Amino acid sequence: MSVQIIENAHVVTVSGEEYPGGHLVLDGDRIAAVGAGPAPAVEGAARIDGTGCLATPGLVNTHHHLYQWASQGLATGSTLFEWLVRLYRPWAKMDAEVVAGAASAGLGWLARSGCTTSTDHHYVFPKGRGDLFAAEIEAAAELGVRFHPCRGSMDRGASQGGLPPDEVVEDLDTILAETEAAIDRHHDPSFGSMLRVAVAPCSPFSVSRELMAESARLARGKGVRLHTHLAETLDEEEHTREQFGMSPAEYLDSIGWLGPDVWLAHCVHLHDADVKRLAETRTGTAHCPSSNARLGAGIARVSHLLEAGAVVGLGVDGSASAELVPLAGEIRQAIYMQRARYGPAALTARQALEMATLGGARCLGREAEIGSLEPGKLADVALWRVDGFHAAVDDPVVALAFGGTPPLARLLVGGRTVVAGDTLVTVPQDEVGRRGADAHRRLMRLAGEVL
Numbered sequence: 001m002s003v004q005i006i007e008n009a010h011v012v013t014v015s016g017e018e019y020p021g022g023h024l025v026l027d028g029d030r031i032a033a034v035g036a037g038p039a040p041a042v043e044g045a046a047r048i049d050g051t052g053c054l055a056t057p058g059l060v061n062t063h064h065h066l067y068q069w070a071s072q073g074l075a076t077g078s079t080l081f082e083w084l085v086r087l088y089r090p091w092a093k094m095d096a097e098v099v100a101g102a103a104s105a106g107l108g109w110l111a112r113s114g115c116t117t118s119t120d121h122h123y124v125f126p127k128g129r130g131d132l133f134a135a136e137i138e139a140a141a142e143l144g145v146r147f148h149p150c151r152g153s154m155d156r157g158a159s160q161g162g163l164p165p166d167e168v169v170e171d172l173d174t175i176l177a178e179t180e181a182a183i184d185r186h187h188d189p190s191f192g193s194m195l196r197v198a199v200a201p202c203s204p205f206s207v208s209r210e211l212m213a214e215s216a217r218l219a220r221g222k223g224v225r226l227h228t229h230l231a232e233t234l235d236e237e238e239h240t241r242e243q244f245g246m247s248p249a250e251y252l253d254s255i256g257w258l259g260p261d262v263w264l265a266h267c268v269h270l271h272d273a274d275v276k277r278l279a280e281t282r283t284g285t286a287h288c289p290s291s292n293a294r295l296g297a298g299i300a301r302v303s304h305l306l307e308a309g310a311v312v313g314l315g316v317d318g319s320a321s322a323e324l325v326p327l328a329g330e331i332r333q334a335i336y337m338q339r340a341r342y343g344p345a346a347l348t349a350r351q352a353l354e355m356a357t358l359g360g361a362r363c364l365g366r367e368a369e370i371g372s373l374e375p376g377k378l379a380d381v382a383l384w385r386v387d388g389f390h391a392a393v394d395d396p397v398v399a400l401a402f403g404g405t406p407p408l409a410r411l412l413v414g415g416r417t418v419v420a421g422d423t424l425v426t427v428p429q430d431e432v433g434r435r436g437a438d439a440h441r442r443l444m445r446l447a448g449e450v451l
Contacts, residue, residue: 002046003027004415005039009050009383010396012350014057014357015372018397024055026379029192029414034373052387053409054396056353057372058116058380059327060360063227063265063286063315066120066136067094069102069436070443071320080233080295080321084163087320088124090447092168096130098439098446103139105436106319108424111145113326113405114382116413117360117370118145119286119315121227121265123152123202124168125178133182137195144418144426146193146380148364149186150200150227151179153215156208161243163205172211176218183222191369192378192414200227204248205239212255225261225365228252231274232266233297249274258283263363265315266291267305268298275301279308284363287355289333290325291317299337302355303346313360314352328405331356335401349401379415384408385422 004026011022011034023039025032033040039047075086103120110118120136133151140147153175156162162169170178179199187197199219201207207228219226231237231248240248249270252258258277263284270278278285287302305312314334316325331352338346361371369378385407386396393399400406411419418426 002044003032003042004046004048005042006048006050006055006381006383007039009053009055010386011055011373012353012397013373014354015374022055024373024381026381026412026415029379031373031375031377031379033375048383048410050383050409052385052391054384054386054400055373056114056382056384056400057357057370058382058411058413059114059356060313060364060371061110061115061118061315061327062263062284062313062360062363063288063317064106064118064120065122065318065320066103066106067091067099067122067124067132068318068320069106070094070098070439072323072440074320078295079235080297081163081235083295083321088164088168090443091124092126093446094124094126094129094132094443095446096132096135098443099132100135100139101435101439101442103136104143104427104432105439107140107143107145108427108429108432109324110316110327111143111411111418111424112408112422113328114384114408114411115327116146116380116382116411116418117148117364117366119148119150119198119227119364121150121152121200123154123200125170126168137186141194142427143424144413144416146370146413148196148198150198151182152200152202153179153211154202154206155211156206160208169206172208172214175211176214179215180218180222183224187222187224189223194414196224198225198227203229203236204244204251205236209255212257216256220261225263226257227263227265228257230264230267231269232292233295234269237269247271247274249277253277261365263311263313265317266297266300268292268300270301275304275308275310278305279310282311284311284313286313286315286363287334288315288317288322289330289337291322293333293337294322299341302334303338303342306351311359311362312355313363314356326405327356328400331401332404349395349398352401353397379412381412382408383410
């Protein structure tokens with residue numbers, strides 16, 4: 001891959017320096033140089049004019065459920081538990097074709113909002129419906145985004161005191177065998193990897209204590225990360241206290257599930273001791289403000305977590321609980337939700353941008369590779385147009401964070417252009433949109449008898 005130079009942009013490294021009118025030199029899939037003023041002369045380099053643009057690291061999405069693209073717009077006035085009860089049964093009818101189309105649309109939508117790396121938490125595996133995990137991996141590879149799929153699981157159905165119906169859970173042995181097989185087949189731990197797998201039992205109200213413990217043992221034996229939902233609603237707090245006699249965070253701590261190899265989705269209802277413990281253990285949090293608002297779950301204590309020194313990234317969550325939410329839009333949502341609760345100094349534009357980039361990279365254990373614009377790191381770069389209407393704001397970071405998502409001039413993943421002129425270029429954008437709509441229609445047909 002040849003050398004590319006981005007010049008005349010306002011470059012925000014996130015790790016420290018900002019360079020108005022600065023430059024980036026990309027050599028293949030790595031950042032070779034970043035600095036102020038004109039770029040050095042490099043014979044044969046392709047030059048990208050960043051005039052009127054803000055250059056940031058590519059955004060990192062730390063929590064998603066891509067299959068839910070096919071079930072958007074349902075149960076729009078429900079709490080989390082009500083929403084889940086409504087949607088578990090149609091999800092039980094999905095197949096690999098549904099997942100492929102939903103993942104393609106969901107990842108394409110993320111890319112158009114500046115996302116270069118995305119996780120996914122897939123935890124519903126109906127029998128005889130094809131390889132759902134492979135379907136989303138293939139979609140990510142086609143679009144050219146860095147992907148961290150999490151092999152999810154549920155083994156605690158309604159008959160065992162859990163929330164999901166028995167028809168959507170798996171048995172412990174199947175889960176462990178399939179999860180290990182997914183790691184062995186797909187996980188690539190190398191520097192610059194496009195694909196890494198995590199182990200992700202769904203939640204305390206759908207997973208047994210034994211599965212949580214065995215999942216941690218498997219993940220740590222394989223050297224991969226752990227992910228689950230935590231403390232999303234007060235209903236979960238009540239359920240966990242009734243079942244285990246402790247808060248959700250205390251429960252995870254009691255079974256060895258806090259640590260620098262773990263990141264947790266939501267963490268809305270944390271006690272002071274929980275905030276302190278997450279910071280002490282370097283456990284990451286995936287903050288999903290729009291989903292938490294849509295479900296009426298509450299506002300996570302992000303300001304307190306950051307003040308305590310905890311690791312926090314941003315996530316869009318599943319499309320069925322946060323319809324059509326762009327990852328860049330969660331920067332603004334996070335700022336406004338914290339300020340609505342804690343006052344106008346609670347979260348700054350640059351803090352929120354760091355959550356969306358370097359914070360997310362830390363959640364995924366990839367801060368040495370992505371999340372900031374530094375020589376030696378991967379050439380994952382978002383170039384935002386902050387001229388035009390956005391030029392009325394002098395500070396381009398504020399324009400990005402406060403003013404609504406600006407057009408994306410270019411998105412590069414490992415130096416490869418994925419979005420140009422605010423349009424997907426790796427796969428035709430209109431086709432990706434149709435795939436998502438077709439996945440929705442297919443799932444609705446398959447699930448007709450249970451809706």
